[in-house]
Amino acid sequence: MRAPSRDLLDPLTASTRVRRELGSAVGPLTTACTALVEHPRLRELWPEYLVLQHQIIRATVPLTEAALESSRALPEGDPLRDQLSAYLAEHVDEELHHDDGLLDDLESLGVSRAKVLGRMPSPAVATLVGAQYYWIHHHHPVAFLGYVALMEGYPPTPELLETLAARTGYPVEAFRTFDQHAELDPGHRDHLDRTLDALPLTERDESAIVASATTTAALAAKALLEIL
Amino acid sequence: MAREIPDYVAEYLLERMVAHLPDEVLDVLVTLTPEQIEGLSRVGRAFDEAECERHLVTFSIH
Numbered sequence: 071m072r073a074p075s076r077d078l079l080d081p082l083t084a085s086t087r088v089r090r091e092l093g094s095a096v097g098p099l100t101t102a103c104t105a106l107v108e109h110p111r112l113r114e115l116w117p118e119y120l121v122l123q124h125q126i127i128r129a130t131v132p133l134t135e136a137a138l139e140s141s142r143a144l145p146e147g148d149p150l151r152d153q154l155s156a157y158l159a160e161h162v163d164e165e166l167h168h169d170d171g172l173l174d175d176l177e178s179l180g181v182s183r184a185k186v187l188g189r190m191p192s193p194a195v196a197t198l199v200g201a202q203y204y205w206i207h208h209h210h211p212v213a214f215l216g217y218v219a220l221m222e223g224y225p226p227t228p229e230l231l232e233t234l235a236a237r238t239g240y241p242v243e244a245f246r247t248f249d250q251h252a253e254l255d256p257g258h259r260d261h262l263d264r265t266l267d268a269l270p271l272t273e274r275d276e277s278a279i280v281a282s283a284t285t286t287a288a289l290a291a292k293a294l295l296e297i298l
Numbered sequence: 299m300a301r302e303i304p305d306y307v308a309e310y311l312l313e314r315m316v317a318h319l320p321d322e323v324l325d326v327l328v329t330l331t332p333e334q335i336e337g338l339s340r341v342g343r344a345f346d347e348a349e350c351e352r353h354l355v356t357f358s359i360h
Contacts, residue, residue, distance in 0.1 A: 090317055100356040107355055221360035251359040
């Protein structure tokens with residue numbers, strides 16, 4: 071095979087390049103998600119999965135606020151500061167109260183809020199979220215966009231919801247948050263992609279976003295496999 | 299509908315498809331003979347006909 075022609079790849083936008091790199095790294099997460107859906111004890115595991123998602127999602131707004139604060143604190147001449155801050159401010163609004171929705175879903179399955187909040191998140195969850203705080207505070211808040219790229223990049227589909235409901239036998243109330251994300255996340259993903267394409271990203275910025283995205287994919291897979 | 303695909307477009311499409319393969323898989327594929335690839339292709343067609351190919355899913359909520 072001849073070497074790929076850079077001339078053909080260069081016109082790709084930043085969002086396409088990030089998504090392509092993420093697509094190459096998402097295999098372990100696909101394996102973990104598929105193993106969950108096909109698991110013979112899916113009905114028993116589904117509440118565990120929702121608890122795991124709650125542990126991750128409860129950090130979304132605080133993480134985005136940390137990234138926003140760091141972005142606003144960038145030097146005045148930083149070419150990313152204003153646009154990145156504007157995106158992050160909007161993203162906080164997009165994500166408000168999603169963790170509460172998961173608690174409602176869990177309550178409909180008989181798992182109390184107190185029980186969910188009393189569980190200590192695993193080291194994999196702490197590493198997944200903690201890596202973002204590190205990069206936000208000690209590198210550049212633009213890296214956080216990689217985390218969003220993974221988390222918003224693979225929304226559940228209506229077909230998946232039907233499969234989950236059929237295989238678990240749980241009522242539709244148990245899937246409200248998933249249903250909401252199936253509807254909202256494609257729009258959020260497009261919002262991020264437009265932002266990636268509009269930001270004056272350097273190669274270094276883009277590398278940071280890709281590293282953050284691929285690390286998030288690997289750690290999300292690890293956290294999920296631990297409950298299977 | 300049959301289409302004429304110019305060589306430079308075919309090359310670009312090939313690159314895009316290869317970009318999604320893990321390096322480990324690509325390393326093995328490039329060592330296979332045409333006969334071995336044909337064998338793989340027959341297995342793939344058999345899966346298609348049996349309609350039992352595993353349905354992979356990736357999902358995340360945020």
